[in-house]
Amino acid sequence: MNIKALNEAFKPMLAEERILEFYRMFDSEKVLLTSSFGTNSVYLLHLISKVNRRQKVHFINTNFLFEETIKYKNDIARDFTLEVIEALPDPTSHAITREEKMYETNPDLCCGVNKVATLNAVLDDYNVWMAGVMNTQTNTRKDFDIFQIVHNKLKFMPLADYSELEVQFYIKSLYLPPHPLKSQGYGSVGCTHCTSCGYDREGRWSGKSKVECGLHTIGGKQQTVNEKLQVSELAEA
Numbered sequence: 001m002n003i004k005a006l007n008e009a010f011k012p013m014l015a016e017e018r019i020l021e022f023y024r025m026f027d028s029e030k031v032l033l034t035s036s037f038g039t040n041s042v043y044l045l046h047l048i049s050k051v052n053r054r055q056k057v058h059f060i061n062t063n064f065l066f067e068e069t070i071k072y073k074n075d076i077a078r079d080f081t082l083e084v085i086e087a088l089p090d091p092t093s094h095a096i097t098r099e100e101k102m103y104e105t106n107p108d109l110c111c112g113v114n115k116v117a118t119l120n121a122v123l124d125d126y127n128v129w130m131a132g133v134m135n136t137q138t139n140t141r142k143d144f145d146i147f148q149i150v151h152n153k154l155k156f157m158p159l160a161d162y163s164e165l166e167v168q169f170y171i172k173s174l175y176l177p178p179h180p181l182k183s184q185g186y187g188s189v190g191c192t193h194c195t196s197c198g199y200d201r202e203g204r205w206s207g208k209s210k211v212e213c214g215l216h217t218i219g220g221k222q223q224t225v226n227e228k229l230q231v232s233e234l235a236e237a
């Protein structure tokens with residue numbers, strides 16, 4: 001099956017059905033699931049805990065995160081019985097970003113060191129990358145589809161066509177634990193230096209033109225869809 005056919009097959013399904021179907025095709029050992037444990041993350045983590053608890057969750061910890069996020073991650077891991085693996089940046093490079101206050105002087109490089117390079121260091125070990133991003137979150141994400149090719153890896157985004165409103169509706173109606181900063185006015189939560197209160201993502205890098213950390217837009221327009229590429233080729237890569 002190619003990417004186009006895969007997207008067409010998955011499009012009519014709800015997220016849970018998509019995830020169930022996905023694990024009929026892919027072994028969780030070969031799947032890298034990343035979560036920021038942000039304000040929308042708990043919905044996908046809930047679905048994963050229902051469908052496949054063998055799926056490990058990677059958490060990119062920039063060492064600049066809120067204590068509330070760390071505690072939230074620990075609570076969810078315990079309550080949902082999920083194995084969460086912390087992926088940390090290279091200590092030497094991270095120290096430079098901290099000493100140079102790069103989050104102020106060069107936030108793209110700071111994200112590059114602490115987030116993107118950290119992801120890249122683990123991504124090579126997997127065939128498929130799963131993430132809970134949605135195509136309504138930013139203008140740069142508007143073309144995201146359920147399956148896309150990223151750096152010759154298959155990326156699975158089961159919530160790609162969901163809105164934040166829908167995800168928040170599910171979080172509330174399923175009584176899932178909200179991120180503790182949500183009730184304090186944080187629509188989205190990232191690093192302490194670059195997050196302030198605000199609706200949706202307006203509090204991220206507030207006052208700067210930056211809207212993405214680069215994880216989901218690596219290399220600018222990373223989401224090159226090669227519809228002819230067979231999924232089996234990627235799964236075996």
Ligand code: SF4
Pocket residue numbers: 062064102103106107108110111112114115190191192193194213
């Ligand atoms: S979000 Fe801010 S502090 Fe975090 S890695 Fe990016 S620039 Fe650095």
